[in-house]
Amino acid sequence: MTAWLTMWDATARLGGRRVLDGADLRVERGELVALVGPNGAGKSSLIRALAGLLPLDTGVARLAGDDVNDLSPRERSARAVYLPQERRIAWNLPAMEVAALGAPFLSGADALAAARKALDEVEVGGLADRGVAEMSGGERARVLLARALAAPSQALLVDEPIAGLDPEAQLMVLERLRARAGAGQAVLASLHDLPLAARFAHRVAVLDHGRVVADAAPLAALTPDILQRVFGLSARWVDGPDGPLLSAVRARPQGS
Numbered sequence: 001m002t003a004w005l006t007m008w009d010a011t012a013r014l015g016g017r018r019v020l021d022g023a024d025l026r027v028e029r030g031e032l033v034a035l036v037g038p039n040g041a042g043k044s045s046l047i048r049a050l051a052g053l054l055p056l057d058t059g060v061a062r063l064a065g066d067d068v069n070d071l072s073p074r075e076r077s078a079r080a081v082y083l084p085q086e087r088r089i090a091w092n093l094p095a096m097e098v099a100a101l102g103a104p105f106l107s108g109a110d111a112l113a114a115a116r117k118a119l120d121e122v123e124v125g126g127l128a129d130r131g132v133a134e135m136s137g138g139e140r141a142r143v144l145l146a147r148a149l150a151a152p153s154q155a156l157l158v159d160e161p162i163a164g165l166d167p168e169a170q171l172m173v174l175e176r177l178r179a180r181a182g183a184g185q186a187v188l189a190s191l192h193d194l195p196l197a198a199r200f201a202h203r204v205a206v207l208d209h210g211r212v213v214a215d216a217a218p219l220a221a222l223t224p225d226i227l228q229r230v231f232g233l234s235a236r237w238v239d240g241p242d243g244p245l246l247s248a249v250r251a252r253p254q255g256s
């Protein structure tokens with residue numbers, strides 16, 4: 001079966017620096033895949049390449065079997081929506097109107113209905129009429145996530161969807177993303193919280209220097225060896241009542 005999101009042998013440069021270096025990744029519909037890796041590993045670059053926003057030097061990024069660069073904006077948005085890591089919004093629009101921008105190809109009434117549903121989905125329906133410049137960072141992040149969720153799309157490409165959210169909201173968002181996968185979407189989410197990635201993702205892909213160096217069920221991907229080599233952690237997983245917990249120290253503390 002063709003995976004919904006496919007990246008194969010992708011290389012790309014930014015500012016003369018190689019940011020993807022032979023990256024391979026596949027995400028099927030029905031899967032939540034966590035993309036993890038240290039700062040600068042290339043997670044945002046990989047997600048942007050899949051969204052058609054970062055040109056590849058070699059390799060290919062496909063949405064539902066077609067090269068993303070061969071698709072019109074409308075076709076792209078039907079196949080995958082993109083939540084950027086950047087949470088800035090230029091205009092002080094009400095949350096409802098910002099979320100409705102996620103569904104630009106729906107009629108006005110349908111777009112507003114989709115926006116309302118998406119705001120409720122991430123539990124900020126009560127902020128629908130509030131200007132986004134008058135919100136906290138976490139509230140605004142949830143409105144932007146709602147904008148992505150409002151799109152009638154088959155896949156979600158979400159860059160750090162839980163960054164800046166409180167612990168309860170982090171769990172809520174990951175539950176929602178997992179439910180979206182359960183409903184048949186392909187979901188690729190970059191995450192820094194490894195225990196939450198292990199708990200919620202069907203699969204974890206570990207990116208290091210622009211290359212996917214492990215891609216498997218969470219604890220099969222996040223082995224002690226990978227945690228040491230890629231993340232610089234001396235770590236082990238411990239069974240917790242609600243999921244795996246990571247006991248970790250820096251493998252190479254400064255001055256040692």
Ligand SMILES: Nc1ncnc2c1ncn2[C@@H]1O[C@H](COP(=O)(O)OP(=O)(O)OP(=O)(O)O)[C@@H](O)[C@H]1O
Binds near residue numbers: 014015044
């Ligand atoms: N506009 C740019 N020009 C030049 N280099 C860039 C640019 N944006 C990112 N980079 C570099 O590309 C590499 C990959 O960055 P990217 O943002 O994809 O990493 P990331 O894994 O998402 O990091 P983080 O966890 O910090 O968000 C890094 O070395 C970064 O310094």
